[in-house]
Amino acid sequence: MIKILLIDDDAKLTSLLREYLQGEGYSVHVEGEGYGGITAALSGEYALAVLDVMMPQLNGLDVLRRIREHSALPVLMLTARGDDVDRITGLELGADDYVPKASTPRELVARIRAILRRTQSAIAAGATVSSMTCGGLSMWPEQRRAEWLGQPLELTSTEFSLLEVLLRNAGRPVSKNDLSERALGRPFARHDRNIDVHVSSIRRKLGTLEDGRPMIQSIHRLGYQLLKE
Amino acid sequence: MGRLFWKFLLFVWLAQLVGIVALALVFWVAEPRVKLESVDAGPNARIYVGAAAAILRYGGADAFKAWVTADIEHSVYAVDSTGTDILGRSVPPDVTAHARELHEADPDSPLVAEVTSTARHSILLFAARGEWPPSGSSSPPGDRRRPPDVGPRAVAPLGRPPYGGRNWPPRGPLLATLLVSLLTAALLAWYVAKPIRSLRLAFEAASGGRLDHRVAPLIGTRQDELADLGREFDRMAERLQDSMSRQKRLLHDVSHEVRSPLARLQAAVGLLRQKGSADGMTVDRIEEEIARIDRLVGDLLKLSRIESGDLAGEIDEIDLHELVSQVLCDANFEARSEGRQVVWTERSEGILRGRPEMLHVAFENIVRNALKHAPDCRVITVETTLESEGSIYRFRVLDTGPGVREDELARLFTPFFRSDRASSTEGYGLGLAIARRSIEVHGGTIHVQNRPGGGLAVEIVLPLGHDSGAASRSFG
Numbered sequence: 001m002i003k004i005l006l007i008d009d010d011a012k013l014t015s016l017l018r019e020y021l022q023g024e025g026y027s028v029h030v031e032g033e034g035y036g037g038i039t040a041a042l043s044g045e046y047a048l049a050v051l052d053v054m055m056p057q058l059n060g061l062d063v064l065r066r067i068r069e070h071s072a073l074p075v076l077m078l079t080a081r082g083d084d085v086d087r088i089t090g091l092e093l094g095a096d097d098y099v100p101k102a103s104t105p106r107e108l109v110a111r112i113r114a115i116l117r118r119t120q121s122a123i124a125a126g127a128t129v130s131s132m133t134c135g136g137l138s139m140w141p142e143q144r145r146a147e148w149l150g151q152p153l154e155l156t157s158t159e160f161s162l163l164e165v166l167l168r169n170a171g172r173p174v175s176k177n178d179l180s181e182r183a184l185g186r187p188f189a190r191h192d193r194n195i196d197v198h199v200s201s202i203r204r205k206l207g208t209l210e211d212g213r214p215m216i217q218s219i220h221r222l223g224y225q226l227l228k229e
Numbered sequence: 230m231g232r233l234f235w236k237f238l239l240f241v242w243l244a245q246l247v248g249i250v251a252l253a254l255v256f257w258v259a260e261p262r263v264k265l266e267s268v269d270a271g272p273n274a275r276i277y278v279g280a281a282a283a284i285l286r287y288g289g290a291d292a293f294k295a296w297v298t299a300d301i302e303h304s305v306y307a308v309d310s311t312g313t314d315i316l317g318r319s320v321p322p323d324v325t326a327h328a329r330e331l332h333e334a335d336p337d338s339p340l341v342a343e344v345t346s347t348a349r350h351s352i353l354l355f356a357a358r359g360e361w362p363p364s365g366s367s368s369p370p371g372d373r374r375r376p377p378d379v380g381p382r383a384v385a386p387l388g389r390p391p392y393g394g395r396n397w398p399p400r401g402p403l404l405a406t407l408l409v410s411l412l413t414a415a416l417l418a419w420y421v422a423k424p425i426r427s428l429r430l431a432f433e434a435a436s437g438g439r440l441d442h443r444v445a446p447l448i449g450t451r452q453d454e455l456a457d458l459g460r461e462f463d464r465m466a467e468r469l470q471d472s473m474s475r476q477k478r479l480l481h482d483v484s485h486e487v488r489s490p491l492a493r494l495q496a497a498v499g500l501l502r503q504k505g506s507a508d509g510m511t512v513d514r515i516e517e518e519i520a521r522i523d524r525l526v527g528d529l530l531k532l533s534r535i536e537s538g539d540l541a542g543e544i545d546e547i548d549l550h551e552l553v554s555q556v557l558c559d560a561n562f563e564a565r566s567e568g569r570q571v572v573w574t575e576r577s578e579g580i581l582r583g584r585p586e587m588l589h590v591a592f593e594n595i596v597r598n599a600l601k602h603a604p605d606c607r608v609i610t611v612e613t614t615l616e617s618e619g620s621i622y623r624f625r626v627l628d629t630g631p632g633v634r635e636d637e638l639a640r641l642f643t644p645f646f647r648s649d650r651a652s653s654t655e656g657y658g659l660g661l662a663i664a665r666r667s668i669e670v671h672g673g674t675i676h677v678q679n680r681p682g683g684g685l686a687v688e689i690v691l692p693l694g695h696d697s698g699a700a701s702r703s704f705g
Contacts, residue, residue: 010489010492010493012493013489013492013493013496016493016496016497016499016500017496019500020496020499020500020503023500023503023504024503054485080485080488080527080530100523101488101492102488102491102492102495102519102520102522102523103495104495104498104499104516105495105496105499105500105503106499106502220548221548221551
């Protein structure tokens with residue numbers, strides 16, 4: 001059974017969500033505050049963490065920052081509608097996706113499934129190890145492993161999926177809509193900065209081409225393209 | 230400097246000028262005027278000078294005075310060695326000098342007589358007249374050795390105004406007076422206008438929502454009614470700011486607090502649905518209403534954020550053509566299901582630096598507002614035009630609905646304002662308020678008016694050169 005970590009200070013809400021998620025076939029562990037959440041997240045027991053941004057004491061963004069220092073555990077954020085800043089900051093810090101807090105639990109489960117599909121499929125695939133290479137970048141999607149010039153790249157699961165889609169289409173622009181559907185598992189919402197934030201984060205982790213250009217180019221009105229050397 | 234400054238300056242200066250002129254006139258009128266210009270060389274003068282000399286010599290000063298007072302036709306002047314007339318009349322030094330010169334040149338000249346008084350003062354007697362002698366014939370007979378050009382002009386050189394007459398005062402003092410009065414007027418005007426200007430700026434800032442503007446630093450240590458007014462303004466702004474921020478915090482807190490039970494409600498409804506223990510239609514309805522409340526709370530937060538200048542989203546180059554086509558595409562998607570459509574008739578390209586999400590919301594709210602409030606209008610028209618050589622982007626949404634009462638037009642953009650025509654239960658009256666603030670953040674304006682043939686026209690005007698980012702960006 002897939003284990004999900006739920007970090008939220010609202011005990012009434014978490015008990016409802018736990019029941020719902022259990023009904024969907026997940027095993028759920030709840031942490032009511034940030035420090036406990038960090039410890040649990042780093043224990044390696046969980047496949048995914050659902051993290052509330054608004055918490056007293058240590059807020060969700062700080063929790064996320066500390067988790068990301070040690071782990072690439074997939075994180076889904078619960079944000080409040082209208083708090084765009086939290087949302088963008090969260091994505092910049094390496095959250096894989098976000099759901100507005102008063103969304104239906106169906107929506108929440110759909111997002112959880114999309115993230116898990118990306119990460120779990122890699123683990124399940126296992127055996128055949130094939131690699132893709134473009135310039136200094138090498139990726140082993142089955143192992144969810146990536147290297148830049150022989151050095152391992154620390155990517156979150158969303159970043160990995162995005163880079164994988166770009167690498168499979170190296171030398172061709174990929175629209176934001178395609179990126180969203182294939183890497184995030186949902187259609188692109190207008191003015192969704194999700195993709196942009198993730199891509200700029202990947203850019204920072206990747207090196208540049210010999211002429212100093214970043215390896216991922218944004219193409220106006222078209223999307224992004226991984227440059228082939 | 231503002232208009233007040235110039236008005237003040239003008240009024241004060243005018244008042245000073247009137248005062249100066251009036252005072253000058255009083256002195257002018259009161260002063261005895263004898264128009265002395267040269268030594269009289271006429272034949273009568275010789276007789277009078279001779280007579281005067283005899284009278285002074287044998288009758289003394291009193292007799293001379295009596296004679297002079299009796300005879301006003303011919304004024305004979307008696308000037309002592311210091312250059313003053315013994316009867317106290319004003320005699321220009323030039324005329325005296327000329328007379329002395331004439332006398333020295335020819336002591337026997339009948340035009341000038343010298344009398345030695347008892348006090349052993351030498352008194353020069355001569356007649357003077359007030360007109361320019363006709364040129365050429367003016368030179369007294371005994372004056373041949375003087376160069377001809379010095380003649381009468383030596384008496385009253387060109388450029389110096391004639392003495393004693395009802396004439397203009399000398400130019401130097403006149404200019405100085407004007408300058409000083411102008412200066413004092415300007416100073417006074419500035420002294421009054423400056424604090425008023427500071428106050429005006431403060432009021433402008435306050436009405437623009439910037440309540441942190443204070444007048445005190447501009448006033449300094451000044452102590453008067455205007456300074457008090459400024460300090461009073463500061464106190465008022467402070468209290469307003471305080472209560473505004475408390476109101477905003479309250480709004481923010483309440484919104485957040487409402488969200489928690491809302492999220493629980495949503496989760497509980499989800500459970501109901503999962504267990505299949507409830508009527509699906511009812512659950513749909515509940516979810517819909519929860520989403521509605523959540524949107525309202527989100528809009529409230531959004532508006533309060535924009536109002537307080539806490540802006541969301543990154544600044545980016547925005548392709549307005551793309552943005553409008555996205556908005557219209559979405560709007561049409563919904564409109565078509567009701568058999569209606571949004572038509573984009575005039576299209577223009579435009580690139581703007583700004584916040585795409587905010588602008589998108591603004592455009593979308595306007596289009597949706599038209600769809601919502603003109604339910605019988607089958608075709609809603611959108612026009613986008615570039616004006617003023619491409620520096621202004623105009624976005625117009627035209628419907629053929631019932632329009633809005635003229636007295637309600639201005640209030641359409643107030644939060645929670647519901648016009649009479651808003652008969653449907655959709656919306657909370659926040660959409661247009663958010664749209665206006667979003668447009669204003671980008672330096673634009675939004676207008677609404679009834680169309681002549683019926684219906685409403687909403688118009689967004691955006692300056693394309695405006696940079697809605699931090700000021701520092703525009704310097705870079």
